[in-house]
Amino acid sequence: MQNSKIEKEKYIIVDWLSRLGVEFQTGFVVINSQLDEQPILYANQAFYDMTGYSENDVLGKNGRFLHGEKTDKIISDKIRKCTLSDKADTFEIVNYHKNKNPFWNEITVQPISVDGGRHRYTLMLMKNINDRKREEALIQLQQEAYTGIEKGYMLGSLLENVCRIIESFFKDGTTCTILFIDENNKFRDVAGKSMPKDFREFIDGNDATPQSGSCGAAYHRGESVIVEDMQVDELWKEYRYMAEQYGFKSTWSVPFLDKDGNVIGTLGIYFPSMTRPDEKDYLFLERIAPTISLTVKYSRQQEEMLKLAYTDRTTGLRNRNYFMIELASLLEENKEGLVAFLSVDEYVKVVDQYGHRAGDQLIQEIGKRFGMATSSKESLIARFSDSTLALVSLMPLDQIPDYLEELGKLLAEPITVRDMELFLSLKTGVSIITAMQQDVEELIRYADSALSKAKLRAGESICYYENEHDEYMMRNLRIANELTAALRREEIKVHLQPKVDMRTGKILSFEALARWNSPELGNIAPDVFIPAAEKNGKIRILEQNVLKQVMEWLKNRQEHNLNLQQVAVNISADHFFHHSFVPNLVDMTADYNIDRRLIQLEITERIGFVDIEAARKIFKQLTKYGFSSSVDDFGTGYSSLSYLQKLPVSEIKIDRSFISKMHETDTLAIVRTIIQLAENLDMTAVAEGVETEEQKQLLLDLGCHVAQGYYFYRPMPLEDANLL
Numbered sequence: 001m002q003n004s005k006i007e008k009e010k011y012i013i014v015d016w017l018s019r020l021g022v023e024f025q026t027g028f029v030v031i032n033s034q035l036d037e038q039p040i041l042y043a044n045q046a047f048y049d050m051t052g053y054s055e056n057d058v059l060g061k062n063g064r065f066l067h068g069e070k071t072d073k074i075i076s077d078k079i080r081k082c083t084l085s086d087k088a089d090t091f092e093i094v095n096y097h098k099n100k101n102p103f104w105n106e107i108t109v110q111p112i113s114v115d116g117g118r119h120r121y122t123l124m125l126m127k128n129i130n131d132r133k134r135e136e137a138l139i140q141l142q143q144e145a146y147t148g149i150e151k152g153y154m155l156g157s158l159l160e161n162v163c164r165i166i167e168s169f170f171k172d173g174t175t176c177t178i179l180f181i182d183e184n185n186k187f188r189d190v191a192g193k194s195m196p197k198d199f200r201e202f203i204d205g206n207d208a209t210p211q212s213g214s215c216g217a218a219y220h221r222g223e224s225v226i227v228e229d230m231q232v233d234e235l236w237k238e239y240r241y242m243a244e245q246y247g248f249k250s251t252w253s254v255p256f257l258d259k260d261g262n263v264i265g266t267l268g269i270y271f272p273s274m275t276r277p278d279e280k281d282y283l284f285l286e287r288i289a290p291t292i293s294l295t296v297k298y299s300r301q302q303e304e305m306l307k308l309a310y311t312d313r314t315t316g317l318r319n320r321n322y323f324m325i326e327l328a329s330l331l332e333e334n335k336e337g338l339v340a341f342l343s344v345d346e347y348v349k350v351v352d353q354y355g356h357r358a359g360d361q362l363i364q365e366i367g368k369r370f371g372m373a374t375s376s377k378e379s380l381i382a383r384f385s386d387s388t389l390a391l392v393s394l395m396p397l398d399q400i401p402d403y404l405e406e407l408g409k410l411l412a413e414p415i416t417v418r419d420m421e422l423f424l425s426l427k428t429g430v431s432i433i434t435a436m437q438q439d440v441e442e443l444i445r446y447a448d449s450a451l452s453k454a455k456l457r458a459g460e461s462i463c464y465y466e467n468e469h470d471e472y473m474m475r476n477l478r479i480a481n482e483l484t485a486a487l488r489r490e491e492i493k494v495h496l497q498p499k500v501d502m503r504t505g506k507i508l509s510f511e512a513l514a515r516w517n518s519p520e521l522g523n524i525a526p527d528v529f530i531p532a533a534e535k536n537g538k539i540r541i542l543e544q545n546v547l548k549q550v551m552e553w554l555k556n557r558q559e560h561n562l563n564l565q566q567v568a569v570n571i572s573a574d575h576f577f578h579h580s581f582v583p584n585l586v587d588m589t590a591d592y593n594i595d596r597r598l599i600q601l602e603i604t605e606r607i608g609f610v611d612i613e614a615a616r617k618i619f620k621q622l623t624k625y626g627f628s629s630s631v632d633d634f635g636t637g638y639s640s641l642s643y644l645q646k647l648p649v650s651e652i653k654i655d656r657s658f659i660s661k662m663h664e665t666d667t668l669a670i671v672r673t674i675i676q677l678a679e680n681l682d683m684t685a686v687a688e689g690v691e692t693e694e695q696k697q698l699l700l701d702l703g704c705h706v707a708q709g710y711y712f713y714r715p716m717p718l719e720d721a722n723l724l
Helices: 002-024 045-051 073-084 130-151 155-168 197-203 213-221 240-246 279-310 320-331 346-354 356-370 397-410 440-455 468-489 526-535 539-559 581-591 612-625 641-646 665-680 693-702
Strands: 027-032 040-043 089-096 102-114 119-128 175-181 187-191 225-227 250-257 263-271 337-344 379-383 389-394 415-417 420-422 426-433 461-464 492-501 507-518 522-524 567-571 599-604 628-634 651-654 684-687
Touching: 027 045, 045 119, 073 089, 073 102, 102 130, 130 155, 130 279, 155 175, 155 187, 155 263, 155 279, 175 197, 175 213, 187 197, 197 240, 213 225, 213 250, 213 263, 250 279, 263 279, 279 320, 320 379, 320 389, 320 440, 337 346, 337 356, 337 397, 337 440, 346 356, 346 420, 356 379, 356 389, 356 397, 356 415, 397 426, 397 468, 426 440, 440 461, 461 468, 468 507, 468 526, 468 539, 492 539, 507 526, 507 539, 522 526, 526 539, 539 567, 539 581, 539 599, 581 612, 612 628, 651 665, 665 684, 665 693
Parallel strands: 426 461, 507 567, 567 599, 599 628, 628 651, 651 684
Antiparallel strands: 027 040, 027 119, 089 102, 102 119, 175 187, 175 263, 225 250, 250 263, 337 389, 337 426, 379 389, 415 420, 492 507, 507 522
16 A cells, blocks of 8 residues: 555656646656666656657666766766755756767756655756857857967967867767968868877878868868768868778868958868768857957967067077966966976087087977977976076876976987987976965075086986975875886885695795885885875886786796795786786786786775776686686775675685774674675685784684784795795
């Protein structure tokens, strides 16, 4: 009777909402918020019309089928949290039509309670706001263009933003280019980073004829050109192989004009599938073209003015005045970053031998190479004095070491000045932009002071300015900076810690642990440098280095007919989910002729939070190839029975935090449960961090037979492990 009442109330609510949706032509769905998957119980016709999906596609499904590459995961998570709360809210998110076209969706979330709040549903009202978003984008483009022009941003950078905005409104894989036509009637590539580099290089410098693709036709006709099928259209006859090579099916080209009404360039859009613009698409592009024209016009005027006021006449780089003004402006954004002063020892040698003009050429080439850095898109490089370049870049502090390393690599190739081929020794002084350090004059003075220290060192060197406020931050930066060099020099060594049968004391296997003794910083604890490696994107390199050392050790023992025992290697989530993880592992064991059963992969249980289904597939691959797997630090993270049952692992490691507190009743109960769980799932339970006889006996009493810890063996260098 109670169930009948609930179904009746649900029917009444859905029927009322259905009539409401028809009246206001508003798409909506009703979802069951009580189930984890939040399935859709009902959707009205306006929703089906808006998305292109049918009732069979929708009912019983989670709304994730509307997601795609351009969908903001953060907004999606916020919507899900809102559906689980009792509060209404409105969100804007990019969803996808069934035909793969993205559209902006305004979603209003409204909770519904049935039967006194015991049964909860969520009403999600939806509205396609693509037209409004395009209007906003046009206004935004104009504002950003004028702001960028006033700040002196390069024209190419401003037009890249135009390409990015246009691409955001079309299906995934759509690319956009902006071309100028020069005085020799040739195409000049200006913007379009999403376009394949080879394609851009092919277009750049080609003659702009009436038959040279849709852009050539649009330039000569002075009107938009739509090519729906590039494989048959005559305009692409000569370049059809290029379209086929890069998977382009359709292209639209729109000309833009100068102040006198002459065509000076074209906007080209390329699609991965057959696409024809509707009236709204066409209007959107036609309205963007004048914005490009205005951007070009005012940018060129501003560039001429800036050249006179803010450019170093001899090198073409920004000068000291511009740098100071721009630095003050960037600091208003209240972001983290760096100010760096850079110099090379060879400058004085060049000036002494060839004069100041040759020195200017050297500085010009260095500035040009630094401008090629990809680690930061918000960098400014200027000539601060005769021999010194100044640089400011906004970025998270943990990215600074990688950025400075990239600058150094850009000078790895020699620079030729007159008849001298110079390999440069770069000296860099760095001051850090933080919430506590926002003063222009001080940042300049600190960077200059740090450069003076760097010049006292032989060869290439980087010095950070340090003060008492930044001690902790600077140490982390130094660690991150040194870590890159340490990995290159293979300073991080593997130590092995045995896993022991507590009943007999016999060594069963080993765990590989990374240890770093830095010449500059001394011993760095793993809980310091491993998070630094993860944060700086170096964790895969670190773990591959550990695997290499382990396999070299096993191979050496194999060649000397020594006893071979399994070695466990810790693998991070970033490495585990990387597409090359399993193939590289298989190749490495083949290269070293190592039995794969000798390698065990230890994965933290938090891997379940990332993608349980993807993890399951990878674990199955590892098992197929003969590797075994272990769940590390069990009990501290995901801790799901369903998670363990899905993954073909052979070992559970009980985290040391539980072992150290087994004298507490609650903790003892947890340890007992984990041991029983392992036994029930036919897995081996391994206790980590065993340090006392009491802990050993207690674990044996609980049925745990395998452990590692200082009570048995400390981690030891590979050479010492050979003696066991």
